[in-house]
Amino acid sequence: MKLTRKLVLARAKASDLESVKKLNCWCISIFVEIPNIEVLTLSANQISSLEHISSCQHLSELYLRRNSIPSLSELKHLQQLSRLKVLWLAENPCCDAEPHRYRMTVIRNLPGLHKLDNQGEPIHQSLEDNTAVMLVKSEYHLQQKYDQMHHILYYM
Incomplete structure (x- = not known):
């Protein structure tokens, strides 16, 4: 119809x-x-x-x-x-x-x-939670890069 x-x-x-x-x-x-x-x-x-x-x-x-x-x-x-x-x-x-x-x-x-x-769940809470997770992951990756660079410079 x-x-x-x-x-x-x-x-x-x-x-x-x-x-x-x-x-x-x-x-x-x-x-x-x-x-x-x-x-x-x-x-x-x-x-x-x-x-x-x-x-x-x-x-x-x-x-x-x-x-x-x-x-x-x-x-x-x-x-x-x-x-x-x-x-x-x-x-x-x-x-x-x-x-x-x-x-x-x-x-x-x-x-x-x-x-x-x-x-x-409030919809903006999801967005805030996702942003927090992304920030933690970024911080973790930055720390890993820093540790790698520090290790390379230290053992040169």
Whole structure:
């Protein structure tokens, strides 16, 4: 079934597309015409591209779990959505990578998010923890280089 203007208005109980604020649906090409949508539930569909969502500038919550999104490069279509605070992307092919790496990639691409994949941990805590781990690793590698140089100079 194709998602039409008439069907959207009926499902959202709205008089025009601009007044639609919340919609649970399965086809996303119509979102170009619904710029004021705030909450989208698109879980458990065969969605593979997020291109049509990029015009939804009022979007604050986006539920996309269990779809067919192949790559985290699709996040580029969400980067201009400054009001987006909640994203549920789990159970997509793009999430099959190393979980921590996946989470960090999403956070870096969408820094305004408050909640990712319905996890209770504050999203910025993940970023801070990752930064701390990277700093410790860098410090460790620097210390190793220093020790090597010291050893070479000492035994010359």
